Amino acid sequence: MITVHHLNNSRSQRVLWLLEELGLPYEIKPYQRDAKTLLAPPELLAVHPLGKSPVITEGITTVAETGAIVEYLLERHGGGRLQPTPGTPEHLRYRYWLHFAEGSAMPPLLMKLVFDKIAASPMPFFVKPMARAICNKALDAIVWPNLKRQLDFMEEELGKSEWFSGRELTGADIMMSFPLEAAAQRAGLNDSRPRLMAFLKRIHARPAFRRALERGGPYALVD
Incomplete structure (x- = not known):
């Protein structure tokens, strides 16, 4: 078991x-x-x-x-x-997105979470303006440009096929669900990128996804 x-x-x-x-x-x-x-x-x-x-x-x-x-x-x-079948172009895309999810998509999302928490943390009043300024500078210079570049890239890639590696759902799409759900919650992913939002709607409507939510309990990244 x-x-x-x-x-x-x-x-x-x-x-x-x-x-x-x-x-x-x-x-x-x-x-x-x-x-x-x-x-x-x-x-x-x-x-x-x-x-x-x-x-x-x-x-x-x-x-x-x-x-x-x-x-x-x-x-x-x-x-x-x-x-996808090994040796096909779809399988190469599958492997790429399977590893992209944690290797590339998650780091800037985690950085944003950390900087947001630092800026909101209790601290002496005379330190808070400086801490917020440093966090905002890092977000504007590094985090937000990376997030925008990645979301634009993912939006464009979903123009090639309904799912990340082709016409069928794969493990790569399951991997990509978490960073995209996180981006929709706290990193500006919205209807301005309709393919990514449609992707989230498709996965959230799947019976297996709904069953997993029922068994797993509350999951704050899904409305």
């Missing part, structure tokens, strides 16, 4: 969605973030040394990192589903 060590409001929601798309039996071991720090609880350290989610276990096998989990599940249980 596959066990998903599932942290609320996290990347592990994608793993539940993938398992629902594949129709695989699984169980969930839920964990809750610390209410103040929003970090994962120390109980996850017993599952993986980094103490982060997502992690899955299957028998004696433990797999961490969302991309690695997606590849493991598709290779072991996919039977060719949710990935």
Whole structure:
């Protein structure tokens, strides 16, 4: 049996969605973030040394990192589903977007989250203007230009096909869901990029996605 060590409001929601798309039996071991720090609880350290989610276990096998989990599940249980035929141009695009999601799309989103939190954190009144100025300068000079460039790139790429690697949903689209949901919540993704917004509407309407939400519990990145 596959066990998903599932942290609320996290990347592990994608793993539940993938398992629902594949129709695989699984169980969930839920964990809750610390209410103040929003970090994962120390109980996850017993599952993986980094103490982060997502992690899955299957028998004696433990797999961490969302991309690695997606590849493991598709290779072991996919039977060719949710990935293009190896050696095709679609498979190359699939592999690119599978790794783009965490390797390129997430870093500027995390930087924005960190700078926003710093600017909003309690601090002495005489320090706050300087801290906010530094955060705003970093956002304007580095973070926002990167976010715009990436969102424009993704919008253009979805003009080539309905899904990121072709005409069918793949694991790459499941991987890309989290950064795009995060961008829609806190990084300016809106109807000015209609293809990306249509992509989010398509995935949110999928029965497997809705089932994953029901099993995984509240997920703040989806309205």
